[in-house]
Amino acid sequence: MIAFSGNTLDRVSLRRADPAWLAEQWIHPEARVLPLWQLRPLVVGASRGPQQAGFVIPRVAQDLAGSEAPRVFLGLDGQSPLFALDVSAAQDPREQGPLAGLGEFVELRALALRGELPPEELAICGTAKAMIDWHQRHGFCARCGAPTKPVDGGWRRRCGQCSADHFPRTDPVVIMLASLGERCLVGRGRQFPPGMFSALAGFLEPGETIEEGVRREIFEEAGIQVGKVRYHASQPWAFPSSLMIGCLAEAQSEKICLGDDELAEARWLEREEVRALLSGGRREGLFLPPPMAIAHHLLRDWAFAS
Numbered sequence: 001m002i003a004f005s006g007n008t009l010d011r012v013s014l015r016r017a018d019p020a021w022l023a024e025q026w027i028h029p030e031a032r033v034l035p036l037w038q039l040r041p042l043v044v045g046a047s048r049g050p051q052q053a054g055f056v057i058p059r060v061a062q063d064l065a066g067s068e069a070p071r072v073f074l075g076l077d078g079q080s081p082l083f084a085l086d087v088s089a090a091q092d093p094r095e096q097g098p099l100a101g102l103g104e105f106v107e108l109r110a111l112a113l114r115g116e117l118p119p120e121e122l123a124i125c126g127t128a129k130a131m132i133d134w135h136q137r138h139g140f141c142a143r144c145g146a147p148t149k150p151v152d153g154g155w156r157r158r159c160g161q162c163s164a165d166h167f168p169r170t171d172p173v174v175i176m177l178a179s180l181g182e183r184c185l186v187g188r189g190r191q192f193p194p195g196m197f198s199a200l201a202g203f204l205e206p207g208e209t210i211e212e213g214v215r216r217e218i219f220e221e222a223g224i225q226v227g228k229v230r231y232h233a234s235q236p237w238a239f240p241s242s243l244m245i246g247c248l249a250e251a252q253s254e255k256i257c258l259g260d261d262e263l264a265e266a267r268w269l270e271r272e273e274v275r276a277l278l279s280g281g282r283r284e285g286l287f288l289p290p291p292m293a294i295a296h297h298l299l300r301d302w303a304f305a306s
């Protein structure tokens with residue numbers, strides 16, 4: 001399963017716009033809240049071993065949150081209404097207050113790399129982080145500059161001045177593995193750890209299809225012409241608000257020519273080399289992204305395709 005996918009909650013999107021219904025959910029005896037501190041969700045359980053998302057009763061988390069703290073209705077888990085709440089107003093909830101000693105606040109990427117959380121809970125943590133992050137960065141109307149207020153359980157912000165509605169962002173990014181026969185194209189971004197090569201990626205632009213974005217990005221970054229493009233899978237990527245759209249592409253040219261300064265290096269890898277790297281880790285200082293990244297799945301699915 002691709003990390004951050006598989007959120008099983010019922011988002012109840014038709015009812016969350018009803019303030020009376022939402023208020024009932026907040027005081028429901030089975031309501032639970034996931035506190036996030038500095039965008040890090042609370043995680044409970046052994047530090048090495050099975051862990052769970054740290055859902056607590058609302059009163060416990062609410063004591064730590066500021067009065068204007070973003071709160072998001074995540075959905076129903078059976079009968080249990082689940083919320084996310086920003087407790088960043090607390091100085092250090094790990095050490096002081098009602099959550100002290102309960103667990104730890106873990107950065108989302110580290111949480112995914114650790115792999116100790118059930119996949120559906122990691123997906124819920126990803127949703128919670130993306131939403132709280134969005135609220136923190138969208139307190140003012142992009143149209144008139146006045147303050148906005150959350151509505152619909154946190155799934156919309158409305159401007160108090162001009163009534164414009166603002167919805168949570170999901171920015172589409174294409175990430176693609178181009179292949180030419182038995183070889184595939186990988187690149188090393190300037191910000192990557194030394195030795196790591198991955199599939200190429202870039203933001204889609206307005207007015208572009210996924211296929212057009214894939215062709216443009218590969219040409220801009222590596223100078224490779226691409227023909228057929230096939231959608232493969234996608235991944236919510238809350239850093240801060242992307243959706244990674246994974247594609248496989250057929251290259252039509254071979255000569256690499258670095259273009260737009262995104263990549264420090266690009267190269268072709270043989271299928272056998274990719275298989276060895278995926279199973280054996282690092283070879284000659286070169287390694288591929290971990291399973292939490294959709295690039296890993298693109299590489300794996302291409303390398304082991306019959």
Ligand SMILES: [Zn+2]
Binds near residue numbers: 144145160163
């Ligand atoms: Zn406005």
